[in-house]
Amino acid sequence: MQDELYLIKEAEVGSRQIGLAKVVVTLLLLSAAIATPLAMVPLVPIPGYMSAFGIAMIIINIILGALLFAKGLIESKERTIRLGTAYFFVTVIFIPLIAAFPGGLMTAPIIGTTSSAVWLWCYWHTGFGLLIIRYALSSDDVAGTATSVRTSIIATIAVVVLLTLSATIGLPYMPAVFSNGKNFFDDSTLVIPALVFGVNLIALLCVMRMRDSKPEQLWVMVGMFAACIDIWLTLYGGSRFSLGWYFAKITSLFTSLVVLISQLYGITRLYNSIAGANKILMTQANQDGLTALSNRRCFDQVLEIEWNRARRDKRSLALLMIDVDFFKKYNDSYGHLAGDDCLRKIANHMLAVINRPGDVAARYGGEEFVVILPNTDASGARLVGERLLYNLSQTAIPHAQNLPSGLVTLSIGVSAMVPGAGSNTTMLALAADKALYEAKEHGRNQIRTAAPESIAPMPPAFLLS
Known part of the structure; x- marks a missing residue:
């Protein structure tokens, strides 16, 4: 600078x-x-x-x-x-x-x-x-x-x-x-x-x-x-x-x-x-310094913009919430420098699976990531998540504390909806967060999709570490 x-x-x-x-x-x-x-x-x-x-x-x-x-x-x-x-x-x-x-x-x-x-x-x-x-x-x-x-x-x-x-x-x-x-x-x-x-x-x-x-x-x-x-x-x-x-x-x-x-x-x-x-x-104000993805500030701005566009066009907007499984244990075992390198590799995989100009991948905080997918329904968003899991598995980043795979894996929650009267971005985010919580509860290294009826105002779910 x-x-x-x-x-x-x-x-x-x-x-x-x-x-x-x-x-x-x-x-x-x-x-x-x-x-x-x-x-x-x-x-x-x-x-x-x-x-x-x-x-x-x-x-x-x-x-x-x-x-x-x-x-x-x-x-x-x-x-x-x-x-x-x-x-x-x-x-x-x-x-x-x-x-x-x-x-x-x-x-x-x-x-x-x-x-x-x-x-x-x-x-x-x-x-x-x-x-x-x-x-x-x-x-x-x-x-x-x-x-x-x-x-x-x-x-x-x-x-x-x-x-x-x-x-x-x-x-x-x-x-x-x-x-x-x-x-x-x-x-x-x-x-x-x-x-x-x-x-x-x-x-x-x-x-x-x-x-x-x-x-x-x-x-x-x-x-x-x-x-x-x-x-x-x-x-x-x-x-x-x-x-x-x-x-x-x-x-x-x-x-x-x-x-x-x-x-x-x-x-x-x-x-x-x-x-x-x-x-x-x-760029620096909107970019995460470690992964070069968008940061939380940029995510909030883009989500609001895409939400308003989807509501105007009456099109579906999808959101992926992603968490690295047992990342604290990874840092404890391999060190923070290796942890940083692991996050950068995951970020690169995220960028590889989103191909459209409007898609945005961001670091949400710590080992948490989010992906905004405009004009995408739940099934389309799930396909993006599956490609991300597959590509990461092919990279095979060792993680001895993550059993039974022994590799770095992700838990992903998916939500999608067509914005309408009485709905807001908080509903979409909370639904994806709840789906992520379910993916963790059911064994991690998987994708869970929020049911349409679950997309409603609710207290925030606390992610498992």
Whole structure:
């Protein structure tokens, strides 16, 4: 069971994921190399492109941020919460960014001027890069808490409000950008894009130096490659609606999308592992550990289900109650280990004589067994019992204290009935128990079938040992 629970832990990065990441990074670098010479080529403005792009970024990043916050709380990892903060920051800052972009939601900017969108773009990439650096440099041993998540959310919103104010109300105090209405930066403001690109490049290097070999780190690194390419093509394209500008927006989506996909893939793997572990737990909860037959709990559940089905279909339900003759003497003579082995052999014979999917053999307790036979009358159930006795006799397990045969034998009680009004499973079980008692009284190693008129409420019979 410990091995199964281990599967529930987050998987290490496999060679296939590393290979896929290398392919993705290679394609990103090749596409950037091809797009760079063409980045300044002007293209036709697409109405609603920025608003569609912005809404997509908000949706992707809010989902990703929420997943990482939840993961950080569940695993108690402050580092994961900090990663979630980075993507939540992108979500929040995109709200004023779309509002400031001309043509984003309306023809003219809703807040600030066209230069405000440029500054908010700078804040977006710089803030995201800094938060990724903070994530990469943080210790994996620091516990994450709900307070940490709340603090991160409040602080992020507060910072974005201040940045938005500086990009709108504070524009007169900021360096002039987009001054010619065409290019984002000129020679006097090149230090700004250099700083933005430098922060994200440092963030990429920090993630690459992380020692944890987990899918999270791998795909954040791939995302940072995309972020650097995004910044590079935006700046090299120089203006809105250029080929580089359009291409950069695609890589912006890719920055978050690869991490989101990796998280969803990880959740799917964890769900699959949990489902598998749950099946094992359910099997263990319903299975006898010694014989691998169903246990008493499972027997009670199945008997109730089959009883209701038989009553609905007006079909007979049969029950065999089985007891190993003089089993206490067997244990005293041969030891408990031999006794356990004997019970396992009997269980295997029981499984061999029930062939239908609905038939259930269970260990009732100690050396007692039961068999549920749906859609079976008393004669059919007796045939199953006779096959069990015959197969066991052929195995010839020695039992010196069980005379006159000197072998391990069984006593079997059979009952069968069509459930009707006023009847219940207790009547069926008590009738089989009484028939078993009769088999013991009449010499053991035999089958006794309960008479139909005997299937009625009665005090429980005590089995002979």
